[in-house]
Amino acid sequence: MKSVWGIMAHVDAGKTTLSEAILYNAGQIAAIGRVDHGDTFLDTDSQEKDRGITIFSKPAVFQYNNLSMTLLDTPGHVDFATEAERAVWALDFAILLISGTDGVQSHTKTIFKLLEKNNIPTVIFVNKMDMDSASVDLVLDGLNQQLSDRCIDFYDDESMAAEDEKALDEFLENENLSNDTIKRLVFERKVFPVFFGSAIKNEGVVELMNFMAVLSSGLKEEKEFGGRIYKIESLGRDARLTFTKITGGKVKVKDVLPTGEKINELRVYSGMKYTQVDEASQGDVVAIVGPKETFAGQGLGTENNRIELSLRPVLQYKLSFKDGTIPKLAYPKLLALNEEDPSLNVNWDSHKEEVSLNLMGEVQTEILINRIKRELNYEVEFEESGVLYKETVAKPVEGVGHFEPLRHYAEVHILMEPLKEGEGIVVETDVSTDDLSLNWQRLIETHILEKEHVGVEIGAPLTDIKFTIIGGRAHIKHTEGGDFREATYRAIRQGLMEAGTTILEPYLHF
Numbered sequence: 450m451k452s453v454w455g456i457m458a459h460v461d462a463g464k465t466t467l468s469e470a471i472l473y474n475a476g477q478i479a480a481i482g483r484v485d486h487g488d489t490f491l492d493t494d495s496q497e498k499d500r501g502i503t504i505f506s507k508p509a510v511f512q513y514n515n516l517s518m519t520l521l522d523t524p525g526h527v528d529f530a531t532e533a534e535r536a537v538w539a540l541d542f543a544i545l546l547i548s549g550t551d552g553v554q555s556h557t558k559t560i561f562k563l564l565e566k567n568n569i570p571t572v573i574f575v576n577k578m579d580m581d582s583a584s585v586d587l588v589l590d591g592l593n594q595q596l597s598d599r600c601i602d603f604y605d606d607e608s609m610a611a612e613d614e615k616a617l618d619e620f621l622e623n624e625n626l627s628n629d630t631i632k633r634l635v636f637e638r639k640v641f642p643v644f645f646g647s648a649i650k651n652e653g654v655v656e657l658m659n660f661m662a663v664l665s666s667g668l669k670e671e672k673e674f675g676g677r678i679y680k681i682e683s684l685g686r687d688a689r690l691t692f693t694k695i696t697g698g699k700v701k702v703k704d705v706l707p708t709g710e711k712i713n714e715l716r717v718y719s720g721m722k723y724t725q726v727d728e729a730s731q732g733d734v735v736a737i738v739g740p741k742e743t744f745a746g747q748g749l750g751t752e753n754n755r756i757e758l759s760l761r762p763v764l765q766y767k768l769s770f771k772d773g774t775i776p777k778l779a780y781p782k783l784l785a786l787n788e789e790d791p792s793l794n795v796n797w798d799s800h801k802e803e804v805s806l807n808l809m810g811e812v813q814t815e816i817l818i819n820r821i822k823r824e825l826n827y828e829v830e831f832e833e834s835g836v837l838y839k840e841t842v843a844k845p846v847e848g849v850g851h852f853e854p855l856r857h858y859a860e861v862h863i864l865m866e867p868l869k870e871g872e873g874i875v876v877e878t879d880v881s882t883d884d885l886s887l888n889w890q891r892l893i894e895t896h897i898l899e900k901e902h903v904g905v906e907i908g909a910p911l912t913d914i915k916f917t918i919i920g921g922r923a924h925i926k927h928t929e930g931g932d933f934r935e936a937t938y939r940a941i942r943q944g945l946m947e948a949g950t951t952i953l954e955p956y957l958h959f
């Protein structure tokens with residue numbers, strides 16, 4: 450079985466260095482490159498080399514124990530947290546890195562929550578154990594207190610067994626746990642096994658890789674086609690690339706995606722280079738060339754939902770041109786940035802005649818200014834211009850939407866209820882297929898999820914809402930594809946108008 454592994458951690462924990470060690474042990478590269486020398490397989494962008502940090506998540510493909518695995522190295526700097534979050538959408542498993550000298554950091558907790566939310570089986574590697582100040586006991590204590598008491602030393606079978614009744618029986622009988630049992634505990638996220646080592650000295654890495662092979666061989670085959678788009682790239686590239694993890698079945702060049710767009714080319718990237726393939730199957734990460742309308746978070750085939758970022762910028766900035774460029778003319782080109790990172794929300798304000806966008810922090814701002822200079826040739830700067838609010842529905846309400854011009858018909862009833870902070874957008878259905886056929890129910894669900902709906906107070910994006918589809922009607926003859934879209938949008942709008950919305954203010958923990 451092919452599998453996708455993400456390496457995640459706070460900044461400078463040694464993710465890129467661990468990727469080097471893994472690729473070296475797998476025979477993929479001839480020597481372990483050094484971030485500080487700018488010669489790693491994955492930190493290939495010039496700004497990454499200059500700064501010695503990872504900015505973009507990038508895949509590397511390798512074979513180990515006859516298994517094919519894709520590693521996604523991710524950025525650890527908080528300014529690039531959305532890039533790391535998108536990578537999570539493509540993962541079968543995660544390796545959470547902890548620096549043996551720094552222990553659990555606040556960003557480590559954020560990442561751990563992301564992995565929990567996306568239900569990713571996670572293995573922990575405590576790095577930099579070659580340093581004198583590193584301490585096994587201190588790090589384990591920190592993990593247990595700040596992440597979960599189910600972070601357990603990989604070689605401590607007894608403590609792992611204590612997390613599960615069946616495992617305990619096995620341990621009492623054999624005084625150890627089989628690989629299969631440990632595998633199950635990790636798949637069920639009952640245990641987060643902890644490995645210790647040093648990426649730079651290549652210590653403890655083979656042990657980690659052997660366990661990666663055990664986990665990879667436990668994935669189940671999914672026959673039906675499914676895919677998850679996690680990243681779009683076009684700026685500075687020769688084509689628009691839709692990075693997709695294939696979650697089931699396969700796709701071929703010239704196939705038409707379920708979205709209606711054709712695949713012209715399939716590329717498997719590994720480091721700087723790519724190879725063209727005719728076919729991609731479950732467990733592959735491919736860049737699809739051809740589609741123009743795809744977006745990060747989009748599901749294909751059996752993956753029939755849209756994933757939204759949970760980490761988001763809270764400040765809006767105004768972009769000004771130092772080179773006299775007319776903002777309106779530059780705006781369409783800047784839109785390519787939105788495709789790569791929708792959280793930027795590059796926006797045109799027609800009243801003020803200015804371009805605005807949302808940013809996470811200073812390093813991201815500098816990187817973006819450089820990219821805009823290099824790839825679009827504009828000299829720009831940013832000025833802080835406001836706080837980003839969100840809205841939620843003020844109280845539970847049933848929204849009703851009709852769409853019935855001549856020879857069209859669709860009717861939709863949606864219950865909208867406020868959720869607790871941070872719960873995001875949830876969609877459920879509570880209507881029998883006798884009343885509304887399954888394909889219409891699915892269509893309504895798609896239309897709820899396909900775009901960011903906005904509140905009625907200040908037009909800020911909605912969040913923390915549960916939508917329940919509770920009714921709807923189609924006409925045997927007169928219902929066409931787009932009718933349910935209109936009716937769904939109208940139902941949401943009508944409900945929000947009736948109940949009103951509450952403005953949510955962002956806040957940060959320090």
Ligand SMILES: Nc1nc2c(ncn2[C@@H]2O[C@H](COP(=O)(O)OP(=O)(O)OP(=O)(O)O)[C@@H](O)[C@H]2O)c(=O)[nH]1
Pocket residue numbers: 458459460461462463464465466467483484485501502503504523524525526576577578579580646647648649650
């Ligand atoms: N002593 C020691 N240093 C290490 C080890 N692994 C990495 N480093 C050093 O730690 C620094 C950061 O390493 P990276 O691999 O760039 O860390 P990263 O997690 O990829 O950093 P970002 O991508 O920027 O988040 C570099 O100076 C590495 O040489 C290790 O096992 N021991």
Ligand SMILES: [Mg+2]
Pocket residue numbers: 464465466492502503522523524525
């Ligand atoms: Mg890195």
